[in-house]
Amino acid sequence: MLQIDVLTLFPGMFPGVLGESILKRAEKKRLVRIAVHDIRSYSRDKHKKADDTPYGGGPGMILTVQPIFDGVRSLKNKNSKVILLSPGGKRFDQALANGLARQKHLILICGRYEGVDERVSKALVTDEVSIGDYVLTGGEVPAMVLIDAVVRMVPGVLGNKESAVSDSFQSGLLEYPQYTRPREYKGLKVPQVLLSGDHEKIKEWRMKESLKKTKKSKRKA
Ligand code: 21W
Secondary structure, rough: OOOEEEEEEOHHOOOHHOOOOHHHHHOOOOEEEEEEHHHHHHHHOOOOOOOEEOOOOOOEEEEEEHHHHHHHHHHHHOEEEOEEEEEEEEEOOOOHHHHHOOOOEEEEEEEEEEEEEHHHHOOOEEEEOOOOOOOOOEEEHHHHHHHHHHOOOOOOOOOOHHHHHHHHHHOOOOOOOOOOOOOOEEEEEOOOOHHHOOOOHHHHHHHHHHHHHHHHHHHHO
């Protein structure tokens, strides 16, 4: 069982993403438990304030240290990894997702505004993770990306048919083109080989197309 606790200023962003499809099924099957917590609920300030202006001046607001410290302290146990979603963190990839899927407990801290007080990273966080080199408004969408990629790798979440797809992705080749009914749509035809019933030939064609797609995308990169 993987437990994921999310600390965020915007808990309302999560239910839509977590409440559908494979993520919902994983929770129903008791393979994961995901809880979203409002950082403000841990604030000892009378207005539940959780941000403030930066020391030294500059634009925007910084998430303050007290609500995040108290939130993490109340959620943490000896098995917890504490992950800050941060634009300067280690780039998220499939290998990181596979590793996190074998953990018992993840605490995800979503930054916002101009950032998070550095003492959170220094004293609390075990890993800092970014999902790529572009600027977002906060760590919430990255947290959902991480949860999606990690939860599908938890043993039992995907059926046997679905997990075959991840094997082919992890082989480093791109997917071969897929078609379904009808055989022809507005003059666009399904490749004849797929209708032939010759499974040896179909396998060959798919391998050839995978290689073609992989080479083409490496040129673009
Ligand atoms: C964007 C927070 C920029 C902080 C020093 C002086 C989490 C993210 C985020 C955000 C800054 C991820 C500054 C990919 C992302 C995230 C919000 C920098 C400016 N620093 N992965 N001035 N992209 N984004 N603050 O944006 O929190 S993971």
